[in-house]
Amino acid sequence: MIEIRKLRKQYGSGSRITHALQEINLTIDKGEIYGIIGHSGAGKSTLLRTINLLERPTEGSVFVDGVDLTALSTKKLQDQRRRIGMIFQHFNLLSSATVEENIAFPLRLAGTAKSEARRRVGELLALVGLTEHGKKYPAQLSGGQKQRVGIARALATNPHVLLCDEATSALDPQTTNSILNLLLDINRKLKITIVLITHEMQVIRSICDRVAVIHDGQIVEQGPVAEVFLKPRHDVTRQFIEQVADSVEIDKPDVSGAPAQDGTVLKITFLGETTYEPILSRTVQQTGVTFSILQGTISRMKNTPYGQLVVRLQGPRDAAENTIRLLREHGLDVEVYSNGLV
Incomplete structure (x- = not known):
């Protein structure tokens, strides 16, 4: 479904080069929820944005549905991007547009007929639980409702992939849980592949099938969530696991003085x-x-x-x-x- 091969991303030149990503190799299966976790500055946002080539890698390839996005012309890349939805930490809604207009925006860009766009917007409002809020403006919505609009807009063109850029980090815990449950529901109903980045291990534990841990631009650990949680190998992974209140890794008892x-x-x-x-x-x-x-x-x-x-x-x-x-x-x-x- 998604395959990243030997991907590198650097900024600057000469002695002022910053290596944002180094030799990244990832395979994400169709229909799974894949989490990427890392501290601020680790490179997780850059990695996510290479999947739809909002960040073009310095080296390496990105395949989505078997298509090498790095080899496409600008026009063909735009067509492929319609198959990749994206939601953002701070919602990125059009403040002067209604909820319906925000959701319809990518459909208008794609040249969808008005009648079809109205039908699709109605479906999406029902899917995200906002049927009664279509005529409202973003300023009239709560943070969780704004993110639901962002999710509906990202799904407007029936994408195969949904990228989530810290989608819950601006929300309170209760609202975070409702958004995570919505993403789970969307994954089950639409069979859509979801890739999310976060710095919260609770998010990974709640909905992800597999996880990659990124540190200093490198993947230091990856695998099924249960395996990574129960047998963490890298210090950074252990730090994230310690965030979880009921940490899965119980402490080794002190038996040194026992007879x-x-x-x-x-x-x-x-x-x-x-x-x-x-x-x-x-x-x-x-x-x-x-x-x-x-x-x-x-x-x-x-x-x-x-x-x-x-x-x-x-x-x-x-x-x-x-x-x-x-x-x-x-x-x-x-x-x-x-x-x-x-």
């Missing part, structure tokens, strides 16, 4: 429907060890439940080792913190 006979301490990670299954209790009944829970958490990422437990096993060493083996055979990730069993 050897205090047993084996494990961290067990559950993902998917196994989160709700009594795998641990069934396994220890089978192996004969006992356990106590030291720490634990359970939550969801989009539609995926997950959980982590830190437990202490007590019993014979071979029984504990058998327990660990069986847990892993059930598909659970088991990390051994200390092993004091005899």
